[in-house]
Amino acid sequence: MELLTVKDLSFQYPDAIAPAVSDVSFSVARGEFVALCGATGSGKSTLLRLLKRELSPRGERQGEIAFDGVPIDALDDRTAASGIGFVMQHPEQQIVTDKVWHELAFGLENLGVERGIIHRRVAEMASYFGIESWFDRSVSELSGGQKQLLNLASVMVMQPRLLLLDEPTAQLDPIAASNFINTLKKLNRELSLTIVIIEHRLEEIIPRCDRLLVLDGGRLIDADAPRAIAARLPADARLMRAMPTAVRLFRALHPHPDTAACCPLDEREGREFIESTYDNAIRSLPEVSAAASERAPVALEIDQAFFRYERTAPDVLRGLSLTVYQGESVCILGGNGSGKTTTLGLLCGLRHPYSGRVSVLGKPIKQYRGQSLYRGCVALLPQDVQTVFLCNTVREELKGTEQAQASLPYSLEHLYDRHPYDLSGGEQQLVALAKVLATEPEILLLDEPTKGLDAYAKLRMIDVIRALQSKGMTVVTVTHDVEFAAACADRCAMFFRGEITSIAPPRAFFSENSFYTTAASRITRGHFDGAVTVEDAVALCLQNKLREGAL
Amino acid sequence: MMVIKSARLRTVLRWLIPFVLIPTAVIVGLLVLEQRQHLLVTLAVVLLSLLLFLCSFEKRAVGVRRQVIIAVMVALSVAGRFIPFFKPVTALTVITGAYLGGESGFLVGALAAVISNFYFGQGPWTPFQMLAWGLIGLFAGLLSQPLRRSRAAIIVYGVISGIVYSAVMDVWTVLSYDSGFTWSLYGAALLTALPHTALYAVSNFIFLWLCARPFGEKLERVKKKYGV
Amino acid sequence: MRPFEDYNPFVHLVYFVSCSAIVMFFLQPVTVVLSLLGALSLFFVRRRLAEGRSHLYSLALFLVMALLNPLFNHNGATVLLLINHNPITLEAVVYGIFAAAMLLAVLYWFRTFSQIMSSDKLLYLFGGVSPKLALILSMALRYVPLFAKQAKRVNDTQRAMGLYREENLIDNTRAGARVFSVMVTWGLENGIVTADSMSARGYGIGKRTQYTLYRFYRTDVLLLCTTLLLLSIVVVGGALGALDMQWYPTLRLPRTDALALVTYVAYALLSFLPTILEIGERARWNCLQSRI
CATH class of the missing domain: 3.40.50.300 (P-loop containing nucleotide triphosphate hydrolases)
Structure with a gap:
């Protein structure tokens, strides 16, 4: 069942020479977790904002966007506001009120929901997100990660069916970012919430999402499961640099796009790939005198x-x-x-x-x-x-x-x-x-x-x-x-x-750390010594022999 | 109201009657009548005028962005009080009034009074401050044409309104002290407040001199860019 | 019995307004003394001896105010001495003392009021008058610490870039103005994102409801009714002349007949009501704890 359908969508800003989005068509099924990626200026933010009527930028739009079979311009105000949730990049700027509890209730107040029901829903949401202990606080006392979680919760309290997120973790530290993405995955898995997210840091998103939409110059150039895209993306594509370490490592060793290849996506798969494919007769690179x-x-x-x-x-x-x-x-x-x-x-x-x-x-x-x-x-x-x-x-x-x-x-x-x-x-x-x-x-x-x-x-x-x-x-x-x-x-x-x-020095530093270290170091740990970047790992792989029976 | 043809005059009167005519009449009346309990009567009138305004604001459709901008200006004027030498409430109220209209000016002044009193203490003087600062913004809105045209005008207006503000607040001081109103006491109050008033006038002068133009341009930019 | 602070804000508003309005309206020795004692006892029961120095300021204010009246007001029949051919009268001195005490009482009522009336509570009260305005206030309250923090950041950055010069007041003021000016830009840009976030959550599509954390419990109603009852006794008593007082030209002592006594008792109860609640609540806790 398609929840969102976009057909031949084009959009041009006033005073712009070229369209920001051109001829984009795709659809998102109920319960799908979709990541939208592309370089800065590829039109992904514009596309995402076009999907939310209230935030739709001013300009010339052609094509159709339908939410649950209804064109979004024909949706009634309540459905448009509550059915599609939107979380933006900066945690600070989206917060409206001064208190956590009030922020949670804000959306429901706007819909004119009765007090008793607001009370119930806010309580439920605070418990689900673990906000209870800071329910009474001022928002100015929260950390960035807490603020972004609050933004998510105060959108979720309106019970949206589609959630749009524009780089929600860009301003967070890695631990808070990872927490946030895990919360999204939980919502997706437990409540079948449909999610479309823009992310720069694909490291966390790629292993968790169902489908990747790739935009370039306002056009949708690819849309498929992340594993397939990772395997067939040209090795020198701009997007390749944003890919998880395991993907970059794999593709550095298999530079030719190959749809049939089983590309590893996260560290565990990356390690399995390295250990099953390469020998480790040479364990470390020569020391550089630093x-x-x-x-x-x-x-x-x-x-x-x-x-x-x-x-x-x-x-x-x-x-x-x-x-x-x-x-x-x-x-x-x-x-x-x-x-x-x-x-x-x-x-x-x-x-x-x-x-x-x-x-x-x-x-x-x-x-x-x-x-x-x-x-x-x-x-x-x-x-x-x-x-x-x-x-x-x-x-x-x-x-x-x-x-x-x-x-x-x-x-x-x-x-x-x-x-x-x-x-x-x-x-x-x-x-x-x-x-x-x-x-x-x-x-x-x-x-x-x-x-x-x-x-x-x-x-x-x-x-x-x-x-x-x-x-x-x-x-x-x-x-x-x-x-x-x-x-x-x-x-x-x-x-x-x-x-x-x-x-x-980084090589010694990261290979001695076990948790607080680079993904390349985590992938190669125990197999190689002191490989902390993708380049190190690739160099070591190439110096070693392929294992028998490996590809 | 139907008799008055000019819409502009009508608006002016609509503001003038509740905010200026009623309070003036009451205060003058009280002074002449030499009755007791002037303070409470004045307080009641001030509260009523505020209520009247707030209710009319509640009924009107005001865009989301304008509301947010008012909140931003209020917060700026309060946050600015923590910068040494800067007491930007009056100046920002004047600028908002001149560039966004009297209603926004009134709200910025009145709400800034409420919020800064969260830091400096609420009291029966809060409504007085609300009305005094609100009126400064309101009149700035009525005089928006000349104020926007020349920097001198906006500075003069700002400095004068700062002085008038102090004078009005001294009325409150005297009223609250003595149930009656004595000119000699009022004079003494004005005199003791003189250094403070002078500092305030200077700060307003500097602030408006440095900031009136650029802030106005910023408000204009936002107005244009986001269609407020 | 709950601590006074935890009652519904509407009850607080009614209480503090009643207490201070009575003493301002019926300025006479008994009400002033009762009110001052009530206000002070509430303050000290709640805060103990915190903010010690501020009480000295209050005392100084009291002294100045008490002195001002005889210096400027020459009514009264009993002349104590002459300064510059102006008579200083006993009546003016006494009036000055009580008027200053009244101010002090109001000051302390509102000090406690300010401590109790957090922004949440004020917004709850404001929301009753104008929900739209309450929201603007709430936004502004959220922005104040945010802007202050950002201003500090900008200031630090600019300082590390050499924007300020030491020992040059004019340059530093100009630099301060530039920092404030960039704060305006930042604040306005920031506000536009907030406005988007509000529209995205359906602000302005119809009639809003007000969600609040405050309820009217039985005890709230009880305290409110008690306050109103005591207030009406005092007002009726006052209207009947029980609180009449003559200061000039000669002092006449307050009335002491039955009506006046009833009125005094009512106002005394009113003034000490929160103190009684506070002490009672503490006693109950001590009692509960000793039973555990």
């Missing part, structure tokens, strides 16, 4: 720093010591609240430890007078890059930075006339970085530079950081993204409760 940077002069030093936000609050940093050498790239990893961002604040003089010392380029940070710390010395790219922008166009934003821009490994001129807020996440990141680099710092501090970025923008970010580093810049990055850290760090540091529990 000790050179140790001899370079010290760029940053934190010596037994203690920090708390208020006198009565608990310590955020407990005797933290960290030394970063010039020209080095250090990634700081760790859970929420382990003091990662606070450490960056310490390094750029925004926060001061109540005990302990911080020095920059061999000079105690307190001796930097006035603005001298921020002139050619230290620069910070914050987690929320929107906080960098103060002007109405990119041109004004970057005024006076022409010289610094010339030395950047990328160009921004095509964005000059846009409003900074109207750019995509990846573009905002690059503009903000250009502005931050205008002071020509020797040390660059990055806070979660890959948050909310798609796979392509993330790779570009890695290239940019590598390029800056090759010019002698010292880079300290705080991140949740282990794949990113494995690709661009010289050393990785694990934070826990305000101190460093381990610090080592």
Whole structure:
């Protein structure tokens, strides 16, 4: 039974030259879990918004969209509002009211549902989602993951039959993201809820969804089960970079699209594939000498720093010591609240430890007078890059930075006339970085530079950081993204409760960690040693012999 | 109402009667009559005027986006109070009134009073503040043409309304202290509040000087972009 | 018996308005003293000696207010002394003290009121008048901490980019204005997404209902009726002249006949009602605990 049918749908924004969506036809059956993917600008967000009448963008639309056999324009207001639920990317911005309980009731209040029934449904929903313990709280006290769960719950309370989600986990940390996706899967399995989701991070979604719709340039270029698409996607396609590690590993070894092949989707299948296909006579790659940077002069030093936000609050940093050498790239990893961002604040003089010392380029940070710390010395790219922008166009934003821009490994001129807020996440990141680099710092501090970025923008970010580093810049990055850290760090540091529990070059670091490590390391663990990236694993596979009887 | 042809004049009167004529009449009457319990009578009138306005707002169809923008402006004016030197309530109320109309201006002023009192303490003075700030926004809406045209006008209006606001709140101080109203006491109240009033006027001046134009442009942009 | 704070907000509103309105309307020594004692006892029973310094401010305010009246008001027959040829009279001094005490009482009633009346409760009351406005208020209340947090973030980022210069007030004010200005943009953009999220959940398609967490329990009705009963006794007594008081030109003491006494007792009960509830509730807990 088809719940949603889209036929020959085309859409063009006013003032646009080309249509954002053209000739898209597909249908979604009841109880299906569908992922919509494609690069930034492929029209997937527009397509998703067209499916929800209230959020339908203004412009020229052709074709048909039917919900449960009825064209969506002909639906009555109540069915349109409650039958199709929509969850957006930013957890903060969708919340309407100040209290959790009120937010849950909001949708039902709008439908004019009687108080007693609201009470029952809200109670039921809070219990199902485990919200009971924070039911009375203000939304401002919740974490990002809790907020997004609240958004989901306050849509679900209206009992929708179709749920649309636009990158719901992009702003969450990996643990919260994984929780969120698991909740979606639970809803899908237990309540036969039909789900259409846009995701950048396919790692979590691909093993769980029934069907993958691939959009490119506004057209639907493929639609099939994820395993089939993973097997037949061209190995150099842009989408390939967003695929789970197991898929990328498999396809790097089988570059030719082959529909018949049984492509592994998650880590367990990936491990089975590697172990059953390849020998492990050669277990590890030759050591690269990474000790050179140790001899370079010290760029940053934190010596037994203690920090708390208020006198009565608990310590955020407990005797933290960290030394970063010039020209080095250090990634700081760790859970929420382990003091990662606070450490960056310490390094750029925004926060001061109540005990302990911080020095920059061999000079105690307190001796930097006035603005001298921020002139050619230290620069910070914050987690929320929107906080960098103060002007109405990119041109004004970057005024006076022409010289610094010339030395950047990328160009921004095509964005000059846009409003900074109207750019995509990846573009905002690059503009903000250009502005931050205008002071020509020797040390660059990055806070979660890959948050909310798609796979392509993330790779570009890695290239940019590598390029800056090759010019002698010292880079300290705080991140949740282990794949990113494995690709661009010289050393990785694990934070826990305000101190460093381990610090080592990525290969040693990730192969010694058992849980907090890259997918490639988890796949090859026990079979190979020290393979932490897909490239490492592929290289090792190619050096070893195929097992007998393997393909 | 049918006799008055100009729709504009009608709106002006509709606002003027409940908000200005009634309170003025009552206050003047009370002063002349030298009766007791002026405070409670004034409070009742203030509450009634507010109620009248709120009820009429409730009945009107107001777009979702406009409602959200009002909430945003209210929150900004309250959140701005935590920035040192900045007391942006009056200025933001004036800007909202001038660019989004008197009704929105009134609401921003009145609601900002309620919300900032969550941080500074509610009391019988809350309705007074609501009405005083609300009226500043309302008149800004009525004077929107000249205020939008020149920066000087909006600054002058903002500074004057800040002073008038203090003066009105001093009436409350005197009324609450003494059941009667004595000019000498009122004078003393004005005098003690002078440094505060002056600081407030200066802050309004600086704020409007720096922000009136850019904020107005932002509101215009949102109005155009999202069809508010 | 429940703690006073947990009663229905409507009961709180009626209670605090009655208490403070009576003392403002019938300004006379007995009501002022009763009201002040009631307000103070409620405050201290609930908060103990918290916020110690704020009480000193209240005391200072009381002293200033008490002094102001004799300095500006020269009515009264009993002249105590002359300052600049202006008579300071006993009547004005006494009136000043009681008027200031009345203000203090109102101040403390509303301090407790502010502590009890959380935003949820105010919205519940507001929602009765105008649901639309209650929602706008609720949104604004949600935005305030959000904006404050974002403003702090922008401030930090800009500081790390060298926007502020030390020892330059003009530049720093200008920088502050720029940060605030970008907050306006951010807030408005943010608001548009919120508006979308509201429409997506059917806001504005028809008549809304109001969901609240507050109910009227038997005890709420009981407390409300008690409050209204005591209020009407005091008002009737006052209307019959039981609370009449003459301050000028010469002081006349408050009445002490039967009607006046009944009125005083009613107002005393009213003033101490929440304190009695609080103490009773605590005693009951102690009793329950000792039985376990």
